[in-house]
Amino acid sequence: MRKPEYPTTLKHPVVDKVHGETITDPYRWLEDDKDPVVVDWAEQQTALTREVLDALPVRQKFATRLHELMETGSLISPKVIGGNLFYTRRAPGKNQPYLCVKPSDGEEQIIVDPNALNEAGTTALDWWYPSPNGQLVAYGLSQDGDEWSTLRVIEVATRVHLSEEIPRTRYSSVAWLKDSTAFYYTRYPQKGDVPEGEENYHSRVRYHKLGTDPSNDPVVFGEGRPMKEMRQLSISNDGRHLLVTAMEGWNRSELFVKDLPGEGTDLQPIVTEKDANFWGRIVDGGLYVLTNWEAPKYRVLRIDMASPEEDRWVEVIPEARDLTLQELTIAGGRLLLHGLRDVVSRLHVHELDGSLVKEVSLPTMGSILEMTGEAGHGTAYFTYTSFTLPTAIMALDIDVDPIQCRAAVEVKSRANSDIISVNQAFYRSKDGTRVPIFILHRKDLQPNGKIPTLLTGYGCFNISLTPSFSPEIFPWLENGGIWAVANLRGGMRGKKQNVYDDFIAAAEYLIEEGYTDPKHLGISGRSNGGLLVGATLTQRPDLYGAVICGVPLLDMLRYHLFLIGALWDSEYGSPDDPEAFKWLRAYSPYHNVREGEKYPATMIFTAMSDTRVHPCHAFKMAALLQQVNASDEPILLRVETAAGHGAGKPVSKIVDEQADIWAFLSWQLGLDIA
Secondary structure, eight states, rough: OOOOOOOOOOOOOOEETTTTTEEEEEEGGGTTTTTTTHHHHHHHHHHHHHHHHTTTHHHHHHHHHHHHHHHGGGEEEEETTTTTTEEEEOOOTOSSOOEEETTTTTTOOOEEEEGTTTTOOOEEEEEEOOTTSSSSEEEEETTTOOOOOOEEEOOOOOOOOEEEOOOTTTTEEEEEEETSSEEEEEEOOOTSSSTTTTTTTTOEEEEEEESOOOGOOOEEOOSSSOOOOOEEEEOOOTTTTEEEEEEEETTEEEEEEESSOOOSSEEEEEESSSSSSEEEEEEEEEEEEEHHHHHHHOOOEETTTOOOGGGGGGGEOOSSSEEEEEEEEEEEEEEEEEEEEETEHHHEEETTSSSSEEEEEOSSSSEEEEEOOOOTTTTEEEEESSOOOOEEEEEETTSSSSSSEEEOOOOOOOOOOEEEEEEEEEEETSSSSSEEEEEEEEETOOOOSSEEEEEEEOOOBBOOOOOOGGGGGHHHHHHHHEEEOOOOOOOOOGGGGHHHHHHHHHHHHHHTSSSSOOEEEEEEEOOOOOOHHHHHHHHOOGSSSEEESSSOOOOOTTTTGTTTTGGGGHHHHHSSHHHHHHHHHHHHHGOOOOOOOOEEEEEEEEEOOSSOOOHHHHHHHHHHHHHHHHHOOOOEEESSSSSSSBBBBOOOHHOOOOOOOOEEEEEEHOOOOO
């Protein structure tokens, strides 16, 4: 196919002088996604994309198989209360996960089902917190992927809602009082309550007593704190302490404790002014803290709530040489520690004094996603998955000898995992750093240097792409494609180029090892992963045959001006800082597109309801690439409506999106579909 005839995109150059450098932006006008002219332009772009992709015979084949595979369903977010297990399940034929409870002696029951609230499947359950007595659940619903939750409270037994209806509870954290009559929660201000443009920040911790007017809920934490700070809340098992974790970005947090009962604002600082992460849980008067303070791979400290002075902190579990700790929970009077060794999960059980009880044998090379437990209950739960194992909820019986791990709740897969080979390899990045990579393909596939291959990665916010089950990848694998995940460093701020070097080195490794070649190699990423592929596209356009760039950050000189972008300056650096501007300018994808360069086939996708990454990044990049690309390869823009960044997206929209992606890749990389 020849280069498509793109919609007309006018240039209205805006020239800025930034830290002494002249920056010209020809498509600044595309930043106004509410302008009817911009909306019309986006619709024209999507119409072109639909015309191109719908003409590909393989698209319907992918869609049909994806519908079958998504019947697998999913399980996430276990929480145990009084021995009863709460979790969310997405069942076959359902667009959205729903909230369930499985009593210790009974069958699964549905508590909240957003599928019944919206025929289009665009109402989503964002978060939920059961009360300590297990009789109530506070939860948040949002619409069309915007993630702006409204808090409701429901009775588990009757499915009757209480009077509570609290808006602006995006990403809310809820901590119930032990008697289940009130809770602390986080809420964002209404527009007009703060200076214009700041309503996406200024989250506050408030106290709410059931049955009272939430507009009168007192603020107990947040006044005078940094505007972009986020908070997580929990209450000790005995109900005596509220723990507030105040996070500045993803690499620094502080801890504050409030004695209960009481509605006042007397929070005592426990950990402050340390450039490190601290995550804790209070049990029986002891605060057990997981931290990378003076321990890059993390260690565990114990702080006595009766004497919390720093010189009385006790190291319970020291930093390990070859294990990076990820999560801590307490169940049955013991510590459970989840860690990663070469991006594969390990689980250890310790006594509260730190002595090792045992390492738990896990089903396969996979990932623990979440753990939950009660201090006084002998069974803990965690979600577990791998590339070939659908996510299951596992039960860990801590108070039996030997400690047992068993499946508690499972889902059945429509994917034939037995035909897939999963290999972990290691390669060297530009500076010699050893980087892991997972490579998946059909067991009978013999690499010949020309196999259609898709490489993906992320590399940010302390997030590792560990083994997890993704039914979407199976049509590609079943038909003879290779899928690879590079486990990149998460270089921050001035070290961000390390991430791009790691990804480029991964692509070169796949070529050097005889799996594929540039003509048959594609790359994909979404969100920060979209930034990743955008940066490596502009740095090494010769290395790939196709690019999938999803809900991306691409204009790194203006990212902080849109939506919640300013929250990320601790990770990327602020363009307002002259030093940060230099390194952002060096890799910002939008500012490193070159006139006359031959760029590979690229599909960029975004969503009009995205409240995290503004669609203007995708708009501007697509317009620029279409204008300057010297090759005949297509540059397509796919714009989703009634959907956001990805959270809460209904299955029907996921299938449509994935069918488009795989059809585009098969077309460009030459994968034959049976």
